[in-house]
Amino acid sequence: MPRRLSAALWACALTGAIMAFALPWLFLPEGLGWGAFGFKNCVGNDLSSDIYHLVFPLYYVPPFGYGALPFVGLGLLAWLACARRRRPGLGRWIVWTLLLPQMFLNAYQPPLFAMDMVLEPSCLEWWGGWHVVWWTVGHDVLELVASTLALLAVRTSAPRLPRGPVVAALVVVLALTPAADATRGGKVTVPDWEECHGAVRQGYSEEDWRFLCEARDSLMDEPGTRMPDGRLFAYGRHLCRLVEKGGRLPDARNGDEFDVARALPANCPALARVNERNQAELKREEEEYYARRRAECAALPRHKPRTKPVRQATTHMSVEFYALDTSEEGFDGGVSEELGSGDEVMVAVPGNLAFHTLTEMGLLCVTGESYRRRPPVETEGWDVVAEIGYRSPTGVLEISDGSRALPDLAVGGPGHYRVRVHQRELGVDHDREEPQASEEWLIMVYPGREKEPRTYVKGR
Incomplete structure (x- = not known):
């Protein structure tokens, strides 16, 4: 190669490497970052992320952390030294050895970005937009050009445009163009609420129509609503195959994969079976948990009434925010806000009743007793004993935490009652992982017109 041409190529290579090194230090926006949400079939971006995580440790090795500049500079020095000793072959070998590893770090992002832009232009947002692509992919291209010029500068003959890579690139682009048209195109069906709850649209099976409705409802973001039906069904089939292989849906990489999976049982029998099995397992575990809580409450010393109650029952309940709020059917509840500072x-107001708890949140063992006349007051062993007047509009008072309830304690039907509550704290083993009952309650209900509250024991 003529010396002047080689020198010009080296000058261009060194200039490009210096620009690639200096531009980020001088002009990179402070705090540059980006994020993207939703589902996208951006294969190039996914591969780029996977490769980056593999090669990321190399950036902590000092020469690689400074980009192509150290390698181009060292290559030029080695080339000049070997040329001075009339050993151009050794110089050429050293330059190639220095530049090829760095070129690999610069070479993977640009073609993957180009592939995404051909197959799915909207993947640009997953790359961060043009303002980010310039500082990532563009920076790689600049360093790649600098390294390529350095390799051309050490060729034995004058550089010419290689036909093989050009022809291969044209073939790839031509092959991808129909795929890109097919991927971007296709019918986009976004059914409204009435269509989804009516008859199945012609041309769809019942399973596919249900899947389409539920998936569109889950993917409420703009890209999700624009996704062609064919791609949406293809992604659903892909997830279904994963379920058939592994017996469960793999962990989603982003929220919208999970949203699509919610619609999947509509046309994926494998996932429907998995969900049924999981629901049965959860129900079994829940029943076992509640059985242990009932046994824990049943193991406490049983209250021995001094007068015989009409009804007596024990259950466990959950409370939070220092309150248990219960209401009769047709009433809203919410009177616990009136409990104030404690x-x-x-x-009590007609149809609504709220109790202040001793602990902020936890489990209670609650015994309910109903009487036809006023029972004797019992205070021994209790931290709190108090009662209040209450009017039952419906005649059905089932004290409940929303999940579990005592039987009806209003034995006289609609009318006026007195509600007496006894509370005491239970010892809790804090080393146990499973929740334990932290309080025991005894609630007595009997007819009575007195409205004023009474406190017999105040342990707060």
Whole structure:
């Protein structure tokens, strides 16, 4: 190769490497970053992320952390030294050895980005937009050009445009163009609520129509609503195959993969079976858990009433925010807000009843007793004993935490009652992982017109 041409190529290579090194230090926006949400079939971006995680440790090796500049500079020095000793072959070998590893770090992002732009232009947002692509892919291209010029500078003959790579690139582009048209195109069906709850649209099976409705409802973001039906069904089939292989849906990499999976049982029998099995397992575990809680409450010393109650029952309940709020059917509840700072043990309005708890949140063992006349007051062993007047509009008072309830304690039907509550704290083993009952309650309900609250024991 003529010396002048070689020198010009080296000058261009060194200039490009210096620009690639200096531009980020001088002009890179502070705090540059980006994020993208939703589902996208951006194969190039996915591969780029996978490769980056593999090669990322190399950036902590000092020469690689500074880009192509150290390698181009060292290559030029080695080339000049070997040329001075009339050993151009050794110089050429050293330059190639220095530049090829760095070129690999620069070479994977540009073609993967180009592939995504051909197959799915909207993948640009997954690459961060043009303002980010310039500092990532563009920077790689600049360093790649600098390294390529350095390799051309050490060729034995004058550089010419290689026909093989050009022909291969044209073939790839031509082959991808129909795929890109097919991928971008296709019918996009976004059914409205009435269509999804009516008859199946002609041309769809019942399973596919249900899947389409539920998937569109889950993918409420703009890219999700624009996804062609064919791609959406293809992705659903892909997830279904994963279920058939592994017996479960793999962990989703982003939220919208999970959203699509929610619609999947509509046309994926494998996932429907998995969900049924999981639901049965959860139900079994829940029943076992509640059985242990009932056994824990049943193991406490049983209250021995001094007068015989009409009804007596024990169950466990959950409370939070220092309150148990219960209401009769047709009433909204919410009177626990009137408990204030905790001076009141109970608050009652017609149809609604709220109790103040001793602990902020936890489990209770609650025994309910109903009487036809006023029972004797029992205070021994209790931290709190208080009662309040209450009017039952429906005649059905089932004290409940929303999940579990005592039987009806209003034995006289609609009318006026007195509600007496006894509370005491239970010892809790804090080393146990499973929740334990932290309080025991005894609630007595009997007819009575007195409205004023009474406190017999105030342990707060």
